[in-house]
Amino acid sequence: MHPSAPELAEEDLALIHALQIAPRVSWAEAARVLGSSPTALAARWERLRAAGLAWLTVHSGEQSRDVVAFVDLRVEPSCRTEAIERIARDPRAASVEETADGRDLVLTVIVPDYDSLAAFTLDDLPTTPGVRAVNTHVATKVHRQGADWRLDALDPDQQAALREAARHAKSPAGGRIPDSYWPVVERLAHDGRQNAAEIARALGRDPATVRRQVARLLATDALAFRCEVAGLRTRWPIVCTWFAQVPMTELDHTVRSLSTLPELRLLVSTAGQSNLMFLLWARSAGDLMRIERLVNEKLPSLRLSESVLTLRTRKRMGWLLDRHGRATGEVVLPHSLRPR
Numbered sequence: 001m002h003p004s005a006p007e008l009a010e011e012d013l014a015l016i017h018a019l020q021i022a023p024r025v026s027w028a029e030a031a032r033v034l035g036s037s038p039t040a041l042a043a044r045w046e047r048l049r050a051a052g053l054a055w056l057t058v059h060s061g062e063q064s065r066d067v068v069a070f071v072d073l074r075v076e077p078s079c080r081t082e083a084i085e086r087i088a089r090d091p092r093a094a095s096v097e098e099t100a101d102g103r104d105l106v107l108t109v110i111v112p113d114y115d116s117l118a119a120f121t122l123d124d125l126p127t128t129p130g131v132r133a134v135n136t137h138v139a140t141k142v143h144r145q146g147a148d149w150r151l152d153a154l155d156p157d158q159q160a161a162l163r164e165a166a167r168h169a170k171s172p173a174g175g176r177i178p179d180s181y182w183p184v185v186e187r188l189a190h191d192g193r194q195n196a197a198e199i200a201r202a203l204g205r206d207p208a209t210v211r212r213q214v215a216r217l218l219a220t221d222a223l224a225f226r227c228e229v230a231g232l233r234t235r236w237p238i239v240c241t242w243f244a245q246v247p248m249t250e251l252d253h254t255v256r257s258l259s260t261l262p263e264l265r266l267l268v269s270t271a272g273q274s275n276l277m278f279l280l281w282a283r284s285a286g287d288l289m290r291i292e293r294l295v296n297e298k299l300p301s302l303r304l305s306e307s308v309l310t311l312r313t314r315k316r317m318g319w320l321l322d323r324h325g326r327a328t329g330e331v332v333l334p335h336s337l338r339p340r
Helices: 010-021 027-034 038-050 077-088 114-127 156-166 179-190 196-203 207-219 248-258 285-298
Strands: 054-060 067-075 093-099 105-111 131-144 223-229 238-245 264-270 276-282 303-316 319-321 327-331
Touching (some): 027 156, 077 303, 179 196, 179 207
Antiparallel strands (some): 054 223
16 A cells, blocks of 8 residues: 555654644644754654554543453454455544454454444444454443553653643533534544645635634543554564453552553453453563563562564554555544534
8 A cells, every 4th residue: 555664764753753742733833843844844743644653543531431442353264354344434433453363363453332233243243244252342431552662762851841831721511512513623633734724625615614623622622642653663563462350459450550560552441240351562571571571570469461463463443454554544533523
C-alpha cells in the first residue's frame, strides 16, 4: 500500500511525541518547543502521514457510556484473510489483531450497550465464514488506554510546554452531537489536524458555519484526539497482552504500580476468571521477560495466567493498517462517531 519507509528518525519521534501530548497544537507553537520551523514541522508531518507511519485518530470523548470488550476468535486458516477483511470493516470492531498462543484474532469491541455486544458476539461473529470459536472478556473499567501512552523523545520541559499549549477551557458537552455536525466529524476522523477552512473546502460548505461547528466540538468533550504511530517503526515493536488475577483488596495498588511502566499501553479490569488485562509495547522478546520478572517482584499478589503475543495489527481504533502496521488511509468510522 505504501512504499518501503525508513525507520523513524529522532526528529520524527519528537514530533509524534509532541502530537501525542497536544494533537492539535499549532505548528507555530510546536516549532517553538521543538526548536524547528512551522513549515518544516508541517512538511515532516505530511511525510509521516503519507507513509502511514503516524496519524491522528478521533474517537468519542464520552466513551464511559460505551461497552468495551475484548473478543478472542479461532479461525480456520483457509478463511483467515476473508475473516479479517470482513471483521475489520465492521464498525463494532475498533481494533483487530492477529495473535499467537492459541488465538487467531483478538478484537477490541466498542458498542453502545450490552444488547449490541450480544448481537455481535453471539449472532454475527459465529456466522462469519471460518470462525470456529468466540470468547469474550467484558471490560468493567478502563484504567489506562493507548491515548495515555507516550514515546520518550522529549525532555520534561518540552513535555510541560506542550501540555500547557494543549490546555484550554472546556465547557459541558451539551448532549448529543447535532446531525448537521456529522460531516465535520467524519472529516476530522480522517484527518484530525484539518482546520475549519480545509474542512469547509472539502465539504463545499459555508466556512463560518464549519468554523463555528469545529470550535464547539473542540471546546467540549464531544471528541478526543489521539496521535498513533506504526509500532514496528518505534523502539517498541513487540506487543504482548497479559491476563491476570488480582485480589480485589490489591486492585488499586496493582493499577497504580502497573501504570508506572513506560511500556504500558492498556490496562483494564475485566469480568471473569481473569479480572485484569494489560497490554505492553516492548523493545524485544528479552525485554518481555524483564518486564514479567519486574511485575512478579513488585506485585507478588498478582498471578499472571496467560500471555498473548500480537503478530500483526490490522486495525487500530477504526484505521485499517497494512501487513506492516502502517495506516492505509482508510477509516471505518466507529459506532461512537456515527449519528445516533
